[in-house]
Amino acid sequence: MALLVAIAFGILASLVGVLWSALCDRERRLVEQAITDPLTGAFNRRHMDFCVANAVARRDRTGEPASLLLIDVDFFKRVNDTYGHAVGDTALKKLVALASTRGRRLDVLFRMGGEEFVLLLPGTRYAGALAVAEGLRADVAAADLLPNRARLSISIGISELGATQSAAAWIEDADRALYRAKRSGRNRVSASRGLALAPVRVM
Secondary structure, three states: OHHHHHHHHHHHHHHHHHHHHHHHHHHHHHHHHHHEOOOOOOEOHHHHHHHHHHHHHHHHHHOOOEEEEEEEEOOHHHHHHHHOHHHHHHHHHHHHHHHHHHOOOOOEEEEEEOOEEEEEEEOOOHHHHHHHHHHHHHHHHHOOOOHHHOOOOEEEEEEEOOOOOOHHHHHHHHHHHHHHHHHOOOOOEEEOOOOEOOOOOOO
8 A cells, every 4th residue: 555655656746747847848938938039039128128227236236347239230221122021030130140159158139129239248348348349240241141142231339337327328328329330331339438440341
């Protein structure tokens, strides 16, 4: 009798373990779906707001630095008009894959919407962010992201988190830097410090 009880208990424990694992896996998938952009696989705007707020909170607690890269694909409407939206979507996916290979494990890429992305660089000051931004810009300009060897380019605005900046002000600062990059010719990096790097040839 004791043996039968032990066997039954073992079977029940195994079933509970399987059910628990399935529930955890389902919950994990639901969480991933809630914070991930379905097209590109980058994190979405909702998760960006959460992570940016966390970076601001870490600055307040420990003084940890952080920087943002606000990335915009140049002339993306022209890409869609020339090649179609399916090719444009594929180009965005390839861009995200390329950006993901350049970052550290703690760096986080988000899709803000359309062809605009944010790369959050925790623990990174301006000089490090500038190196990442220029490397990414050069890689995208050289990559085969479009058919027939046509080239895609990006413009990037950099902002290092200020000592008293809010999350909204930090993103707005990066947006102003991005605007300067696009206004000064696109395919370049600009920063809240007013630095703009020389561009390469645009597609």
